[in-house]
Amino acid sequence: MKVTFFSAKPYDKAFFDRLNANFRFELVYYETHLGPHIVNAVEDSTAICAFVNDKLNAEVLQVLAEKGVKYIALRSAGFNNLDLDAAKALGLRVCRVPAYSPEAVAEHALAMILTLNRKTHKAYNRVREQNFSLNGLMGFNLHGKTIGIVGTGNIGKAFARIMSGFGCKLIAHDIHEDDTLSAIGVSYRPLSDLFAQADIVSLHCPLLESTRHLINSASLRQMKPGVMIINTSRGGLIDTAAILEGLRSKHIGYLGIDVYEQEDKLFFRDLSQTILNDDTIQLLMSFPNVLVTGHQAFFTMEAMEEIATTTLQNLSRLSQGLEPENPAALLV
Known part of the structure; x- marks a missing residue:
């Protein structure tokens, strides 16, 4: 499964690449945030991994669905940047990391x-x-x-x-x-x-x-x-x-x-x-x-490990037709 990341920094790549050895997904990283300006760059991806400042409004979700994206994985607990009603209407499955350190x-x-x-x-x-x-x-x-x-x-x-x-x-x-x-x-x-x-x-x-x-x-x-x-x-x-x-x-x-x-x-x-x-x-x-401080509060080694592990586990289970182990992780 190909997963495209947005708002990906070097530390994101380091943790996800290391932990992906257990899942063997194809990971593609963009440092820019997700929004209408970049959404058309997504190609052949089954899943999108987004962070707190990515724009997941109805317009962006529509394009992603048309491009064959099935899963939206938020590597955060908050989801105020995502239109849940639009995701549900488009048949997208949305998961998050409800608790990370x-x-x-x-x-x-x-x-x-x-x-x-x-x-x-x-x-x-x-x-x-x-x-x-x-x-x-x-x-x-x-x-x-x-x-x-x-x-x-x-x-x-x-x-x-x-x-x-x-x-x-x-x-x-x-x-x-x-x-x-x-x-x-x-x-x-x-x-x-x-x-x-x-x-x-x-x-x-x-x-x-x-x-x-x-x-x-x-x-x-x-x-x-x-x-x-x-x-x-x-x-x-x-x-x-x-x-x-x-x-x-x-x-x-x-x-x-x-x-x-x-x-x-x-x-x-x-x-x-x-x-x-x-x-x-x-x-x-x-x-x-x-x-x-610049949205630094979450930024510890333990939290990054949990975020990457939980996100990859969520995507793995969704791709197998299963729900995340933590029910609170599934939004749609």
Whole structure:
């Protein structure tokens, strides 16, 4: 079976090529993202493997189906970039990686919290210039602070376990309450209560129509002055214009984002020799209390191994007329 990859970086090739020895698929890689501009390059492929910023709208899916593609394998948990109704209507089978080392993302969220709080990135640069002054580097104790966790799926649950070790008070919001989290002291609250009480709000929910711009002007007004907001989930959860206003007014004390609404034009690329045509991200990065990473939270050896293994296993089973071992992996 021939599988065509899009948004494929050298590390993707390394992991998939190594693990493909057990499956013997024909793998073809494109570094560009999938969209109307490149979809006609697909030839004789039974499957497409796509990532978070690939465009799998009805137009693209129609062309893929006409070219004989049967399977769409998402090497991610999120699927907000895919038109599920169109895929179903075209008879395409769609699978994903519902869980891949949730600890990787949860640990990155913690890294962002600690970096913003203790300003280790600034201290690193100072010391390299032989500046050992502590002025401007004061942080706060995490112990005793209230952490608001929005979404307690696999990643949110891993994040809650980590933060419980810091002696934090944990409150959470999810449509499904998790008894194992309640057992370690997590208290489920309405979203408005979480926003009002949390010193740190960390987002771990999927991007759906119901969660798009979950953080907006109205929700920000409910939060404490000086709140820290962390987003390692999807950029569309945050209304960037509202966030900028919150930063200007100093209502937001700290912002850490590993994702961004318009990241498909920026992330996963080396743009160091170019002028960015995105004034918003430039403005965000100009604030001293903002930390931006480029969709890096998932990026550990363990996660990459799981992503590649699960994706290839999903395709193998689908090609044999079987469903993925994990029922949550099959979307259509």
